[in-house]
Amino acid sequence: MKTQLESSDKIALIAHQNPDTDAIASLVSLKKLIESNYQGKVVDIFAQADKLDEIFKPILKEDILNVQRVESYDLAVGLDSPNTKRFGVYEDIFLKAKDSVQIDHHDTNEQFAHNNIVYLTSSTAEIIYMLAKLLGLEISNGICRAVYAGMVTDTANFTQGNRRKSTINVLNDFYDRKLELEKISEFFFKNNSISKNMLLERAIHSMKFYFNGGLVVMKLNKQDFSETGAKAGEEEGIVNQGINTKGVNIACIFIKRDNNLYYVSLRGKGGANVANIASHFGGGGHETMAAFTYQGNLCDIKADFFKTCREELKTCKDIAPDDTLIFDDSKEITK
Ligand SMILES: [Mn+2]
Known part of the structure; x- marks a missing residue:
């Protein structure tokens, strides 16, 4: 990647469509890293978004998304995306660039990509920070704050998703810099609007439990958004209400974006790998957090969806009914 960055003058950074905070944070932090460490490079950032979420504003600041300043790019950098399809309308920019790398x-x-940097950790932003350190680049506090925003949101405040030793190491670096990270956490996790609470109320109201309570399904439609005044993006995290329920191994929420167009967000616990379910329907993600988009009638996906969930539930470790087992270290002592 070092060689790729050094030998490219025109660079396109492309994240997945319907970007989340990690996608935006990755675009901004890598753009700033390249601009502040290499002279005279054009770095444009892309992510197809129907409507840009308000919460991205403090990360994006003066950086503008989706403005192509040159005709073609020497290097395309794919960010936070499992495939090129997820680049949406910007897939072509990625495919047409002379060289490519992805993180x-x-x-x-x-x-x-030509060069694939794939590491199962908290977030793409975390990997960008680690790469910057490996490359010996200068990293500003602003970049660190953007990276932290990606890490904290992709792990739901470090409660789920991939967390590695590297995650802790990065946090250690940030701790030394005295970045007031608590403020960023508060911005994302203690900042719910009234309309989001009303949306949550409707999502909870829609909860239906299946397979002995192992699966919970929630639904939100366009009316729920318009009647509560909730904006697109405010549904983020609502699915956690399902997986936080005792006995639930798979939680999902169907969000109707348009006629016959659904965004489906999944959470898993106790060994249920929701990435398997998401990829069955053309999406992706991690064992505990995944998502897919479904175009069609709900009746047509129902049977296949329940069958796939059932298969995944079968692989679950039985959660011990006695919760104290979680804290029991006697096994390790006798080993
Ligand atoms: Mn991510």
Whole structure:
């Protein structure tokens, strides 16, 4: 990647469509890293977004998405995306660039670039920080804050998703810099609007439990958004309400974006790998967090969806009914 960066003057950074905070944070932090460490390079950032979420504003600041300043690029950098399809309308920019590299943390990654940097950790932003350190680049506090935003959101405040030793090491670096990270956590996790609470109420109301309570399905439609005044993006995290339920191994929420167009977000626990379910329907993600988009009638996906969930539930470790077992270290002592 060092050689690729050094030998390219025009660089396109492309993240997945319907970008989340990690995608935006990755675009911004890598753009700033390249611009502040290499002279005279054009770095444009792309992510197809129907409507840009308000929460991205403090990360994006003066950086503008989706403005192509040159006709073609020497290097395309794919970010936070398991395949090129997920680049949406910007897939062509990626495919037409002379050289390509990608940075991703999804275990469903399809190794689609010339150079694939795929590491299963908290976030793509975390990998960017680690790479910057390896390359000996200068990293500003602003970049660290953007990286932290990606890490904290992709792990739901470090409670799920991939967390590695490297994650802790990066946090250690940040701790030394005294970045007031708690403020960033508060911005993402203690900042719910009233409309989001009303949306949550509707999602909880829609909860249906299947397979002895192992699967919970929630639904939100366009009306739920318009009637509560909730904006697109405010559904983020609502699915956690399902997986936080005792006995639930798979939680999912069907969000109707348009006629016959659904965004389906999944959470798993106790060994249920929801990435398997997502990839069955053309999406991707991690064992505990995954998503896919479904175009069609709900009646047509129902049977296949329940069958796939059932298969995955079968692989679950039985959660011990006695919760104290989680804290029991006697096994290790006798080993
Ligand atoms: Mn991510």
